[in-house]
Amino acid sequence: MKQKRSKKEHTLFHVLLIIIEYIIHGISSALIWVSIGMAGFVIFQTKASPYDILIGLPLMLIGFGLAINGLSSIVFSIFSSQFNRGVCRWCK
Numbered sequence: 219m220k221q222k223r224s225k226k227e228h229t230l231f232h233v234l235l236i237i238i239e240y241i242i243h244g245i246s247s248a249l250i251w252v253s254i255g256m257a258g259f260v261i262f263q264t265k266a267s268p269y270d271i272l273i274g275l276p277l278m279l280i281g282f283g284l285a286i287n288g289l290s291s292i293v294f295s296i297f298s299s300q301f302n303r304g305v306c307r308w309c310k
């Protein structure tokens with residue numbers, strides 16, 4: 219029996235590898251962004267000068283925003299097969 223494989227298949231193995239990769243990458247980058255957001259929150263809380271609000275607030279927004287963004291890509295890689303296939307480097 220000859221199996222024709224002109225196009226590489228996106229197998230379950232690929233799917234699992236990408237999910238694991240995105241979980242590790244997403245959580246580690248989310249941790250970095252959360253700590254930046256927390257730093258912004260601490261700066262914002264001191265309110266010693268108007269600059270604390272000017273620096274703290276954007277840091278908070280960017281930090282937590284990107285943390286959520288990183289975590290949502292985990293959700294995408296798990297629940298969206300189209301996204302999962304699209305980012306697969308073994309199929310290209």
Ligand SMILES: [Zn+2]
Pocket residue numbers: 227228229232233303306307308309
């Ligand atoms: Zn694949």
